[in-house]
Amino acid sequence: MSLFVGIDIGGTKVLAGEVAADGSVVRTAVRSTPGRRVQAALVEAALTEAVEEVADGRVVSAVGLAAAGFVDTTRTRVLFAPHLPWRGDDVVARLKMAWGVPVIMDNDANCTALAEKAYGAAADASSAVIVNLGTGIGGAILLGGELWRGAGGMAGEFGHQQVVPGGLPCQCGRHGCWEQYCSGNALVRHARASLGKSAVLSRACGGDAAALTGAMVTEAASQGDAVSLSAFAEVGGWLGVGLANLVASFDPALLVIGGGVSAAGRLLLDPARAALAQSLVGAEDRVVPPVVPAALGPESGLIGAAWLARTIVG
Amino acid sequence: MSLFVGIDIGGTKVLAGEVAADGSVVRTAVRSTPGRRVQAALVEAALTEAVEEVADGRVVSAVGLAAAGFVDTTRTRVLFAPHLPWRGDDVVARLKMAWGVPVIMDNDANCTALAEKAYGAAADASSAVIVNLGTGIGGAILLGGELWRGAGGMAGEFGHQQVVPGGLPCQCGRHGCWEQYCSGNALVRHARASLGKSAVLSRACGGDAAALTGAMVTEAASQGDAVSLSAFAEVGGWLGVGLANLVASFDPALLVIGGGVSAAGRLLLDPARAALAQSLVGAEDRVVPPVVPAALGPESGLIGAAWLARTIVG
Numbered sequence: 001m002s003l004f005v006g007i008d009i010g011g012t013k014v015l016a017g018e019v020a021a022d023g024s025v026v027r028t029a030v031r032s033t034p035g036r037r038v039q040a041a042l043v044e045a046a047l048t049e050a051v052e053e054v055a056d057g058r059v060v061s062a063v064g065l066a067a068a069g070f071v072d073t074t075r076t077r078v079l080f081a082p083h084l085p086w087r088g089d090d091v092v093a094r095l096k097m098a099w100g101v102p103v104i105m106d107n108d109a110n111c112t113a114l115a116e117k118a119y120g121a122a123a124d125a126s127s128a129v130i131v132n133l134g135t136g137i138g139g140a141i142l143l144g145g146e147l148w149r150g151a152g153g154m155a156g157e158f159g160h161q162q163v164v165p166g167g168l169p170c171q172c173g174r175h176g177c178w179e180q181y182c183s184g185n186a187l188v189r190h191a192r193a194s195l196g197k198s199a200v201l202s203r204a205c206g207g208d209a210a211a212l213t214g215a216m217v218t219e220a221a222s223q224g225d226a227v228s229l230s231a232f233a234e235v236g237g238w239l240g241v242g243l244a245n246l247v248a249s250f251d252p253a254l255l256v257i258g259g260g261v262s263a264a265g266r267l268l269l270d271p272a273r274a275a276l277a278q279s280l281v282g283a284e285d286r287v288v289p290p291v292v293p294a295a296l297g298p299e300s301g302l303i304g305a306a307w308l309a310r311t312i313v314g
Numbered sequence: 315m316s317l318f319v320g321i322d323i324g325g326t327k328v329l330a331g332e333v334a335a336d337g338s339v340v341r342t343a344v345r346s347t348p349g350r351r352v353q354a355a356l357v358e359a360a361l362t363e364a365v366e367e368v369a370d371g372r373v374v375s376a377v378g379l380a381a382a383g384f385v386d387t388t389r390t391r392v393l394f395a396p397h398l399p400w401r402g403d404d405v406v407a408r409l410k411m412a413w414g415v416p417v418i419m420d421n422d423a424n425c426t427a428l429a430e431k432a433y434g435a436a437a438d439a440s441s442a443v444i445v446n447l448g449t450g451i452g453g454a455i456l457l458g459g460e461l462w463r464g465a466g467g468m469a470g471e472f473g474h475q476q477v478v479p480g481g482l483p484c485q486c487g488r489h490g491c492w493e494q495y496c497s498g499n500a501l502v503r504h505a506r507a508s509l510g511k512s513a514v515l516s517r518a519c520g521g522d523a524a525a526l527t528g529a530m531v532t533e534a535a536s537q538g539d540a541v542s543l544s545a546f547a548e549v550g551g552w553l554g555v556g557l558a559n560l561v562a563s564f565d566p567a568l569l570v571i572g573g574g575v576s577a578a579g580r581l582l583l584d585p586a587r588a589a590l591a592q593s594l595v596g597a598e599d600r601v602v603p604p605v606v607p608a609a610l611g612p613e614s615g616l617i618g619a620a621w622l623a624r625t626i627v628g
Contacts, residue, residue, distance in 0.1 A: 070596065080599055127465050139563075148457060150565025151441050152600050160595035161559040165478060172595045245475040249453075249563060251464025281474035281486045282384065285394055286466050 002061040002313070005054050006306030007047060008108060008299075009033065009067050011083035011135070014043075016050035017299060019306035023119030025299050029053035033083060040085045044095065051099065062102040062313045063095070064305030066111035068138075073153040075105050082171070104308045109138035109156055110147050111304030112258055112294065117142055118307050120295035125254035129246050130294070131158060132259035133239070133268075136171075137179040141250065158246060159183070163238070182238035184214040184261050190231035191217045198227035218264045232267045239268065240275020247289060248281050258294030265293060316375040316627070319368050320620030321361060322422060322613075323347065323381050325397035325449070328357075330364035331613060333620035337433030339613050343367035347397060354399045358409065365413065376416040376627045377409070378619030380425035382452075387467040389419050396485070418622045423452035423470055424461050425618030426572055426608065431456055432621050434609035439568035443560050444608070445472060446573035447553070447582075450485075451493040455564065472560060473497070477552070496552040498528040498575050504545035505531045512541035532578045546581045553582065554589020561603060562595050572608030579607060 007016040010033060017028040031046040051063060069081025076093060078086035096103045106114075113122070113130040122128040122142060132138035137159030141148040148155055159179030160172050167176025180186060192209045195201055200220045205212040221228035243255055255276075261268060273291050277283050296303055321330040324347060331342040343364045348356040365377060383395025390407060392400035410417045420428070427436070427444040436442040436456055446452035451473030455462040462469050473493030474486050481490025494500060506523045509515055514534045519526040535542035557569055569590075575582060587605050591597050610617055 070599070080596070141563075143457065143462060148564075151567035151603070152565050154596065154600055155563065155565035157562040157565075157595050160562045161475075162555055162593060163476070163479070165555075174593060174595065177595075241476055241479075245559070246563065248471040248474045249455075249469065249560065250462075251466050251469035251471075253465035279476060279488060281471050281488065281491070282394070282468065285384070286468060289465070 001058075003055060003058050004061055004064070004306045004309045005051055006064045006066065006111070006302035006304065006309065007050060008111070008301035008305065009043075009047070009065060009084065010108070010301075011068055014046050014050050015299070015302055016047070016054050017302045017306065018054050019303050021310070023115065023296075023303055023307070025303065027054055028299075036081075036083050036085055038085055040089065040091075043085060044098070047095065048098065060099070060101045062104070062309035063099065064111070064307070064309035065092075065103065065105040066108040066301035066305040067105055068108045071105060071107045071153055073149070075153070102309070102312050104312050106305070106308060107140075107153075108301045109140040110149065111302075111308065112138070112296075112300040113140035113142050113147060113304065114307050115296050115300045115304035116256055116258070116294055117145065119303065120300065121256045121292050122254055125252075127250070127252040128254040128256055129250055129252045130256045130258060131239070131243070133182065133257065133261035134184055134259040136183050136185065138259065158242065161242065161245060163242060163245075178238070178242045182235055182242055186238070187214050187217050187231050187235045187261060188212055190234050191228055194227045194230070198225055200225040201227060214261060218267070221264060221267050229267065232264060233271045235261070236268045236271030237275045239272035241279050243272065243276045243291065244279035244281075247276070252289055255289050255291045256294050257291060258300060260298075262293050269293065315372075317369060317372050318375055318378070318620045318623045319365055320378045320380065320425070320616035320618065320623060321364060322425070322615035322619065323357075323361070323379060323398065324422070324615075325382055328360050328364050329613070329616055330361070330368050331616045331620065332368050333617050335624070337429065337610075337617055337621070339617065341368055342613075342616075350395075350397050350399055352399055354403065354405075357399060358412070361409065362412065374413070374415045376418070376623035377413065378425070378621070378623035379406075379417065379419040380422040380615035380619040381419055382422045385419060385421045385467055387463070389467070416623070416626050418626050420619070420622060421454075421467075421470075422615045423454040424463065425616075425622065426452070426610075426614040427454035427456050427461060427618065428621050429610050429614045429618035430570055430572070430608055431459065433617065434614065435570045435606050436568060439566075441564070441566045442568040442570055443564055443566045444570045444572060445553075445557070447496065447571065447575035448498055448573040450497050450499065452573065472556065475556065475559060477556060492552070492556045496549055496556055498573075500552070501528050501531050501545050501549045501575060502526055504548050505542055508541045508544070512539055514539040515541060528575060532581070535578060535581050543581065546578060547585045549575070550582045550585030551589045553586035555593050557586065557590045557605065558593035558595075561590070566603055569603050569605045570608050571605060572614060574612075576607050583607065
């Protein structure tokens with residue numbers, strides 16, 4: 001029996017999973033991500049542990065890695081990642097050697113896109129743009145069923161399109177980037193600014209604005225909390241504006257919204273759809289692409305990584 | 315001998331040309347574009363005259379049309395064009411019938427891209443984004459040597475990405491579109507606003523701000539006129555910001571700038587390159603794609619159309 005493992009290497013945790021040919025996740029293992037300022041060997045030890053737990057003594061056929069960072073065009077190196085210590089060394093070669101199995105890697109948003117194409121929301125789409133709303137924005141582009149990775153492997157960095165000249169400062173060192181207005185961080189920022197007006201939110205975070213999370217805002221919004229709903233309307237509106245820019249450029253058949261913030265469903269997507277229809281050039285004379293939630297949830301990254309692993313074994 | 319004709323159907327003129335296999339333009343014919351509020355037959359008569367003048371009694375092998383408008387996915391109809399009367403009727407079938415030769419059509423920016431790929435600035439690029447700066451902005455996308463036309467044939471409408479929330483009104487009915495800040499119109503608007511400070515420009519337009527054209531601003535800038543140079547710095551800066559957004563999304567190997575405004579060369583491209591390097595996410599850790607002028611000038615549309623015509627004849 002062949003055994004394919006996908007690993008989503010995120011900023012806070014490493015999530016490994018055995019994935020069947022139909023995309024279903026058979027079993028998983030979790031480890032904490034050791035962080036950015038540690039030796040690479042520590043991260044790799046966490047990966048090894050996670051794979052061994054999933055394998056449970058069985059022979060692994062191949063492993064796919066979904067890395068939250070800039071993966072180079074050869075897809076063997078992470079050039080830069082905000083939460084990982086890897087900086088340009090050949091991680092794939094090292095892990096191949098250590099594990100004695102084929103290993104393949106891609107950017108996490110690309111893995112999500114591959115999973116949604118193979119088993120999820122983008123299965124029937126001739127083309128799609130995937131926008132992952134987490135702390136920031138991750139993105140990927142499927143054209144004619146294939147990922148467009150870009151000339152340097154850096155396509156899909158939608159979060160850093162400038163949408164407000166001289167706007168909010170961004171971690172990237174620039175100002176007015178889309179992810180400052182449309183992300184989990186933006187959602188929480190809006191809710192914090194009106195925390196005093198929401199008894200529900202104040203209770204949820206124990207009156208400590210710094211303790212407020214996106215999940216709390218989502219929960220409060222689903223209960224009808226006005227401050228939280230207004231935060232989603234704001235973030236959803238910016239989602240629609242940014243999507244309109246992407247549609248003007250790519251004209252994809254489908255828009256797929258994933259990431260933690262998308263768990264809010266229509267609270268986020270309804271204002272986004274309205275803003276898209278309003279902001280998109282020629283919206284009255286064209287088919288405005290549907291905006292749909294990602295189908296595979298938080299496991300989409302590892303599912304796409306395992307799908308990639310299947311492609312490298314004959 | 316085979317004879318391939320390309321026709322660029324622009325807002326003000328119809329430019330037809332015989333194009334050799336090496337992309338060189340052998341002879342041309344010009345007619346005025348009758349306008350938007352006329353019968354389609356008038357436009358088609360102008361096309362017929364232009365083709366007949368180019369053919370000069372010889373048998374035409376095929377004709378390619380480069381249309382300034384939204385061309386549908388079957389590339390036989392113009393859905394909408396600001397300066398043409400066509401509205402969804404099968405123009406290609408009608409002209410095929412009338413002329414008795416194979417006819418093919420595409421959007422003018424796509425034709426420019428195909429020409430630059432076949433014979434010009436994008437010949438060696440694995441991927442490229444083409445931005446045509448005229449009255450507004452036309453755009454096209456070459457990925458792996460092929461045009462990406464979009465799911466609905468409307469990809470490349472870069473000019474309508476929103477870059478300023480609640481910004482200048484646009485002909486598209488929205489606000490803050492890129493082409494309001496980065497185009498021939500924007501250039502002239504900046505120069506007009508400071509017309510009183512420029513003796514050169516005032517002379518050029520006879521003191522009539524309404525008579526000022528982009529060509530006058532380009533000429534004055536090349537002579538060192540401060541107002542005109544400042545207009546180019548402003549438009550070039552916005553060019554760089556918008557290009558940075560496109561590179562963040564597409565990560566192309568090359569950026570090609572065409573259209574009338576690009577005739578200004580470095581006056582436009584130098585500030586654009588500086589703004590691109592400043593605005594592009596991760597610019598310090600990646601290869602920033604070169605920004606180069608289109609190589610084929612005002613005939614690029616008809617050259618690309620004729621190249622397309624060659625593809626449909628066995």
